[in-house]
Amino acid sequence: MPRGRTALLFSLLLLLSLLAPSPAARAQPADAIYSGGPILTMRGAAPEYAESLAVKDGTILAVGRKLDVARHAGPTTRQVDLAGHTLLPGFIDTHGHMVYFGKNLVDADLFGSKDIPELVARMTAHADKVPAGGWIVGFGYQAKLMADKRTPSREELDRISTEIPVMIVDSSGHAGAGNSKLFEMAGIDADSPDPAGGLFARGPDGKTLLGPMEETALNAVRSKRPPFTGALAAAAITGAAKRWASYGQTTAMEAGLGLGSDDIGIVLQTIEEKLLPIDLYVAAKDSTVDAALAAAYRVGEAVEAADGTGDVATRLLAARPDLDRRYVNRVRLGGVKFWLDGSLDTAWMNEPYATNPPGKTGEYRAYRQIPDEVLEAAFNRFWPSDFQIHMHMNGDAAADQALKAIEKAVAKHGMYDHRPVFVHASFLRDDQIAKLKKYGAVPSFLTSGLLPGGEAVVQLWGEDRAAESMATRTMLEEGIPFTFSHDAPVSPEPWILELVRCGVNRKTPSGRVIGPDQRIPPYAALRAVTAMAAYEIKEEKSKGTLEAGKLADLVILEKNPLQVPSDTIGDIAVLETIKEGKTIWRRGEK
Ligand SMILES: [Zn+2]
Structure with a gap:
């Protein structure tokens, strides 16, 4: 293991031991105390309920019987009435693609397109929002479910624009199509061969590009897309994080960093600009792992070298006084x-x-x-x-x-x-x-x-x-x-x-x-x-789990999933998502 990670791990262990509850800590007043609804700790093999939960400085100060937890109440403590709703540990995403999802969010939403004219109309409406130099991209159609039962052609996509590249990708992410400008920009023409493991659909002459493309052919074109940077990248990340939080998640995953060539840049920008309200665990795509590790070591070394002189690393550390220093501004490469x-x-x-x-x-x-x-x-x-x-x-x-x-x-x-x-x-x-x-x-x-x-x-x-x-x-x-x-x-x-x-x-x-x-x-x-x-x-x-000393990552559900007909668990509303004691999402807010 390179020295940097080991040192970070030791600092984590040290920090954990320092933060173990002590009698002095117990005497401190809580920032908030939750009670008035089922509090499901998720500890152990059988359901365990607590009456009350106290939060202090982003961690759980106490959880248990109302009388015991009430000892942590002080003049500034906020009393939160759950009003019969259920409190649980914040949900954790164990395999998702938050960065990829975020990029799709800023593209046209093609889910549920009924036919090709509807798809073209949605893309045309989206075209106005595309910044100069960007491509008009749409994601999520399913050719089999459209009335036409096929992927739109290059000529149909030319109706959206002949000046700007247009690319659509289906819901699987493995197939798509482009307009004439897209192929021109990507340097693909009738004489270009298909890459191994992919194909460009061709006309009867076996050459003319029809528009649709699959697998590695799609990837080759997609890789030419201008990178997500600046405001566009920020919109992708913050939009996706909000969506994750709206489903009660306080930890997200990007399990394929490097599917886009701009992914590492997006994540570094996320760290630098502190864009995330929730934690993001990153797994780098096999081919990207060395580049991702190199970037992570640079971030890690900057953190370690912090010497209080107000450099980037010091600011990063000051911004994240959390328990688990493997995260830097809510991001870690895992x-x-x-x-x-x-x-x-x-x-x-x-x-x-x-x-x-x-x-x-x-x-x-x-x-x-x-x-x-x-x-x-x-x-x-x-x-x-x-x-x-x-x-x-x-x-x-x-x-x-x-x-x-x-x-x-x-x-x-x-x-x-x-x-x-x-x-x-x-x-x-x-x-x-x-x-x-x-x-x-x-x-x-x-x-x-x-x-x-x-x-x-x-x-x-x-x-x-x-x-x-x-x-x-x-x-x-x-x-x-x-x-x-x-x-x-x-x-x-x-x-x-x-x-x-x-x-x-x-x-x-x-x-x-x-x-x-x-x-x-x-x-x-x-x-x-x-x-x-x-x-x-x-x-x-x-x-x-909800235990003293752990992060106050919480979710409040309208109903207790253990007390509704099991067919309806998926319909239970998330009312509020709390990351380290702070409300980051509430039902009704956009
Ligand atoms: Zn996956």
């Missing part, structure tokens, strides 16, 4: 992200699919995305460190690749508390679940993604694999920590209670229950977005 396979119809499996996706023949099992050696090198490098490895995987063959890399790292370095994250981990065999437990890996399930797609999963993977997918009941019985994550913008919103609802009921929109044996109680599902979520990102010492 890990690296690899993609081991694709989505539901490209999940890399050991056994053939039950039904092949369209266009696939023979015994289809999908395929690997990266060589074993690449992943093994990463584990060799990061396994003994604090820097977590996150791996996107849907099929069991992808999980095998991950487990093999972990086994090699353990053989070489010994066991460490690394907590590799198995992102999605949609289908794992029982023998893999046993290994997951042995090596301390944490699966993060996209419950709200697999279940609406449940019928498709049954068809693609067959009844058995679908029923055993997201094996939450098995994990609960085995004592394996697991989390729920929305992967927004893959989920259209960074919702949390919707994840809980889907994890509890495992019901598709048509009412079919996928794997009834794997359903879990609402309390266990809530732990997957609070206590276990904090554990996944190695922040359980300061977040995830």
